[in-house]
Amino acid sequence: MDKIPILRMGNFLLVTIQVDLYDRLALNLEADLVQMVNKTSARGVLIDISAVSIVDSFMGRIIGNIASMSKILDAETVVVGMQPAVAITLIELGLPLNGVHTALNVERGMKRLQEMIGPVQEDDDEIAPEDDSFAE
Amino acid sequence: MPFNIAKLLENQKKNILELWMKNQLEDEGLREDLITNEELRAQSEELVGSLVANIGAGGSTDLDGDNWSPVIEILGGIAITRARQGFSPRETGKFVYSLKEAILEVLQEQIGDDPKMLFEESRKINRIMDGLTVVTFETFIKGREEVILRQTDEIAEISTPVIRVWDGILALPIIGTLDSQRTQIVMENLLQEIVDTGSSIAILDISGVPAVDSLVAQHLIKTVSATRLMGAECIISGIRPEIAQTVVHLGIDLSSIITKSSLASALAYAFRTLRLEVRKQVVQNK
Numbered sequence: 074m075d076k077i078p079i080l081r082m083g084n085f086l087l088v089t090i091q092v093d094l095y096d097r098l099a100l101n102l103e104a105d106l107v108q109m110v111n112k113t114s115a116r117g118v119l120i121d122i123s124a125v126s127i128v129d130s131f132m133g134r135i136i137g138n139i140a141s142m143s144k145i146l147d148a149e150t151v152v153v154g155m156q157p158a159v160a161i162t163l164i165e166l167g168l169p170l171n172g173v174h175t176a177l178n179v180e181r182g183m184k185r186l187q188e189m190i191g192p193v194q195e196d197d198d199e200i201a202p203e204d205d206s207f208a209e
Numbered sequence: 210m211p212f213n214i215a216k217l218l219e220n221q222k223k224n225i226l227e228l229w230m231k232n233q234l235e236d237e238g239l240r241e242d243l244i245t246n247e248e249l250r251a252q253s254e255e256l257v258g259s260l261v262a263n264i265g266a267g268g269s270t271d272l273d274g275d276n277w278s279p280v281i282e283i284l285g286g287i288a289i290t291r292a293r294q295g296f297s298p299r300e301t302g303k304f305v306y307s308l309k310e311a312i313l314e315v316l317q318e319q320i321g322d323d324p325k326m327l328f329e330e331s332r333k334i335n336r337i338m339d340g341l342t343v344v345t346f347e348t349f350i351k352g353r354e355e356v357i358l359r360q361t362d363e364i365a366e367i368s369t370p371v372i373r374v375w376d377g378i379l380a381l382p383i384i385g386t387l388d389s390q391r392t393q394i395v396m397e398n399l400l401q402e403i404v405d406t407g408s409s410i411a412i413l414d415i416s417g418v419p420a421v422d423s424l425v426a427q428h429l430i431k432t433v434s435a436t437r438l439m440g441a442e443c444i445i446s447g448i449r450p451e452i453a454q455t456v457v458h459l460g461i462d463l464s465s466i467i468t469k470s471s472l473a474s475a476l477a478y479a480f481r482t483l484r485l486e487v488r489k490q491v492v493q494n495k
Contacts, residue, residue, distance in 0.1 A: 177441060
């Protein structure tokens with residue numbers, strides 16, 4: 074079965090969706106991602122959807138859900154690389170994704186996350202207790 | 210010997226044409242600026258020739274018949290050309306009506322001594338010519354509609370330029386009313402340009418929009434939301450005081466959108482966001 078890889082980059086999780094999402098895949102991604110955020114106590118989630126050309130209301134809702142769930146787990150979500158057609162479709166479907174941050178490409182998305190979360194401390198991983206207190 | 214109208218018309222073809230031309234040239238509404246006399250003559254001659262040939266061939270007055278299609282084609286061609294050249298409907302109508310006049314006059318001349326036959330034949334001619342007039346008008350209006358459609362397309366195409374004002378800043382002046390179709394074009398152009406240039410700020414200038422009602426506002430909000438989804442920021446500028454009044458009176462909530470009164474202030478805001486600075490050069494006098 075297909076699985077969308079979730080990559081860890083320091084404090085952030087990077088998800089690159091390379092295939093068109095069908096419903097089951099999207100639901101799995103949602104579950105996996107929340108698990109991963111919890112496990113790694115990531116501070117940011119970056120979802121790259123530049124390869125996604127088809128979107129429906131379900132997919133729009135899943136993205137919104139991921140953002141809200143991550144927010145509860147204290148992680149910001151940035152969706153990057155949305156295609157113009159996808160953006161127009163989502164708007165026409167009445168899903169402006171208000172809780173989700175957006176950026177034009179992965180590079181800017183990373184910058185945006187770093188600005189939101191503050192300077193990345195290189196030694197975050199080693200100093201576990203400080204990390205925990207930060208999360209609370 | 211039965212009366213043969215086809216033969217009569219065939220013989221009188223030249224007369225009819227001359228009479229028709231005379232009628233047309235005498236008319237005050239003759240548009241010599243749009244069409245030369247020679248051209249008019251050529252058009253008229255073609256039509257009379259085809260019409261007379263057709264009456265001779267079948268004699269049927271039913272315009273739906275196949276044998277009428279050449280006449281209708283010629284007439285349609287003339288009507289469309291006239292529509293494009295800018296003739297008024299009245300002038301185009303007169304073109305056909307004056308032909309009827311000419312034919313009836315010739316008939317009167319030729320068989321005026323037999324009222325019953327004159328009536329019968331006139332009725333026939335009338336029926337044919339009336340049908341042709343309707344065809345002319347239909348084609349004329351179709352031609353005009355084509356012109357209008359083409360112009361609408363052209364306006365839609367030229368009226369949505371996306372301008373790169375700065376590296377990373379796009380401006381889109383909207384002139385004219387925003388309807389759904391135009392919003393779609395504006396949105397598509399803007400989003401595509403954002404992807405192409407990698408811009409992070411788009412300024413939507415609506416100083417050329419005559420009025421903003423709830424529908425237009427909704428279209429604006431849609432465009433702004435779509436831009437935001439792409440990862441760029443959208444500023445609406447050029448809001449005139451009257452528009453601000455209408456928007457508030459209509460109860461439209463624009464608080465989620467960054468609005469500026471002029472393009473200059475929107476640009477200033479964009480510079481601030483991108484951490485750019487524009488300064489006046491200090492000239493040092495020595």
